[in-house]
Amino acid sequence: xxxxxxxxxxxxxxxxxxxxxxxxxxxxxxxxxxxxxxxxxxxxxxxxxxxxxxxxxxxxxxxxxxxxxxxxxxxxxxxxxxxxxxxxxxxxxxxxxxxxxxxxxxxxxxxxxxxxxxxxxxxxxxxxxxxxxxxxxxxxxxxxxxxxxxxxxxxxxxxxxxxxxxxxxxxxxxxxxxxxxxxxxxxxxxxxxxxxxxxxxxxxxxxxxxxxxxxxxxxxxxxxxxxxxxxxxxxxxxxxxxxxxxxxxxxxxxxxxxxxxxxxxxxxxxxxxxxxxxxxxxxxxxxxxxxxxxxxxxxxxxxxxxxxxxxxxxxxxxxxxxxxxxxxxxxxxxxxxxxxxxxxxxxxxxxxxxxxxxxxxxxxxxxxxxxxxxxxxxxxxxxxxxxxxxxxxxxxxxxxxxxxxxxxxxxxxxxxxxxxxxxxxxxxxxxxxxxxxxxxxxxxxxxxxxxxxxxxxxxxxxxxxxxxxxxxxxx
Ligand code: AMP
Ligand code: ZN
Numbered sequence: 232x233x234x235x236x237x238x239x240x241x242x243x244x245x246x247x248x249x250x251x252x253x254x255x256x257x258x259x260x261x262x263x264x265x266x267x268x269x270x271x272x273x274x275x276x277x278x279x280x281x282x283x284x285x286x287x288x289x290x291x292x293x294x295x296x297x298x299x300x301x302x303x304x305x306x307x308x309x310x311x312x313x314x315x316x317x318x319x320x321x322x323x324x325x326x327x328x329x330x331x332x333x334x335x336x337x338x339x340x341x342x343x344x345x346x347x348x349x350x351x352x353x354x355x356x357x358x359x360x361x362x363x364x365x366x367x368x369x370x371x372x373x374x375x376x377x378x379x380x381x382x383x384x385x386x387x388x389x390x391x392x393x394x395x396x397x398x399x400x401x402x403x404x405x406x407x408x409x410x411x412x413x414x415x416x417x418x419x420x421x422x423x424x425x426x427x428x429x430x431x432x433x434x435x436x437x438x439x440x441x442x443x444x445x446x447x448x449x450x451x452x453x454x455x456x457x458x459x460x461x462x463x464x465x466x467x468x469x470x471x472x473x474x475x476x477x478x479x480x481x482x483x484x485x486x487x488x489x490x491x492x493x494x495x496x497x498x499x500x501x502x503x504x505x506x507x508x509x510x511x512x513x514x515x516x517x518x519x520x521x522x523x524x525x526x527x528x529x530x531x532x533x534x535x536x537x538x539x540x541x542x543x544x545x546x547x548x549x550x551x552x553x554x555x556x557x558x559x560x561x562x563x564x565x566x567x568x569x570x571x572x573x574x575x576x577x578x579x580x581x582x583x584x585x586x587x588x589x590x591x592x593x594x595x596x597x598x599x600x601x602x603x604x605x606x607x608x609x610x611x612x613x614x615x616x617x618x619x620x621x622x623x624x625x626x627x628x629x630x631x632x633x634x635x636x637x638x639x640x641x642x643x644x645x646x647x648x649x650x651x652x653x654x655x656x657x658x659x660x661x662x663x664x665x666x667x668x669x670x671x672x673x674x675x676x677x678x679x680x681x682x683x684x685x686x687x688x689x690x691x692x693x694x695x696x697x698x699x700x701x702x703x704x705x706x
């Protein structure tokens with residue numbers, strides 16, 4: 232099937248052509264592990280996962296690299312100043328930076344797994360690739376792209392790279408200068424950035440390494456160039472990240488890499504739009520207040536509902552998060568689960584209808600392959616559920632495919648629902664349900680509601696069906 236993606240570099244939706252037939256290599260910028268990931272970061276991770284699953288379902292062998300940034304990411308990435316985020320996280324929690332990195336990497340992966348995001352093929356940590364980053368800076372130095380600012384670091388001279396800024400349209404006038412309050416006067420050009428930062432003279436850093444230029448730590452952008460080239464080669468298919476990364480981080484990654492590779496480095500740049508709050512404010516860790524997946528869990532939502540909520544939007548559009556929107560997503564998701572559960576218990580299993588399977592398979596895969604229109608695929612899924620001419624076995628096989636493509640675990644949750652429904656409620660819950668039925672018969676709605684709430688609090692739900700009242704375990 233044809234795959235199309237919006238390429239930030241050309242500002243066009245383009246047909247994907249692999250570098251090597253049947254293979255797709257991609258690099259996605261991963262988390263900075265100084266705090267919990269917020270649900271905005273996780274939105275980006277979910278889109279990465281859909282991109283990957285879509286390629287796999289189209290028959291590609293996918294090599295996915297995602298870095299873990301555990302060093303050298305300053306609070307003001309735009310001008311290489313401010314505190315190191317990792318050291319700040321360590322000070323906040325009175326732990327070592329190494330402990331902070333380990334703890335938040337584990338927490339991140341817990342979220343990753345709970346959202347059913349496929350683990351990357353490689354997940355390199357920046358601190359494991361210091362030698363490669365030093366090598367990168369050395370090469371750039373040999374090629375004449377660097378200069379030193381005493382007591383500060385080794386900088387990249389962006390005026391030496393003719394294509395600088397191509398990713399954002401080539402126009403970088405006002406880039407940073409507008410947003411910044413102070414400006415590092417020692418830089419030759421406002422867009423120049425640090426490749427290697429020196430450790431401060433008066434303070435010992437917890438993470439620092441020897442280098443040909445003195446003790447210090449790599450600039451934030453160095454790791455992605457060094458690790459992607461090491462693991463994916465000098466030329467690979469796709470590079471992704473959140474929309475904030477194109478202007479500075481990815482622009483600088485290109486400037487660091489292309490003088491070395493001597494040719495285009497990445498073929499397609501894919502950027503995911505932000506998750507914002509109701510007032511359009513971007514969710515961000517440095518804001519202090521942010522929602523992580525724990526907030527979603529603590530409110531009783533299955534993380535799959537968050538995943539479903541994200542797939543209702545398109546990756547090129549900002550998406551506004553609210554608990555109301557989550558409730559709407561929960562209804563939609565549970566509705567599908569309910570119907571899949573019914574299909575699973577269909578007592579007359581019939582032979583799979585290959586023709587129907589293929590038709591629906593393509594109807595669902597094609598919108599996702601066409602610039603990742605997941606919401607359209609979800610509409611097709613509703614159509615499939617309504618289709619009376621497709622039998623249960625075929626629908627089940629299709630849902631197995633849908634679960635591989637969208638990772639929404641429909642079958643798994645539907646089985647859980649069926650199991651919960653077959654479990655018999657304990658006597659005290661049955662007694663409460665009977666009392667509720669009596670209250671309802673007496674039209675005492677307030678009492679009936681009160682009893683329903685009690686049953687609910689005990690982890691059960693009363694469902695009024697055409698065949699009477701059922702008591703089912705909540706999942
Ligand atoms: P960080 O942990 O800050 O390095 O970010 C990890 C990834 O999340 C990067 O690809 C960011 O571009 C992305 N990201 C940051 N904030 C948001 C947001 N509000 N919505 C979606 N993605 C985001
Ligand atoms: Zn990166």
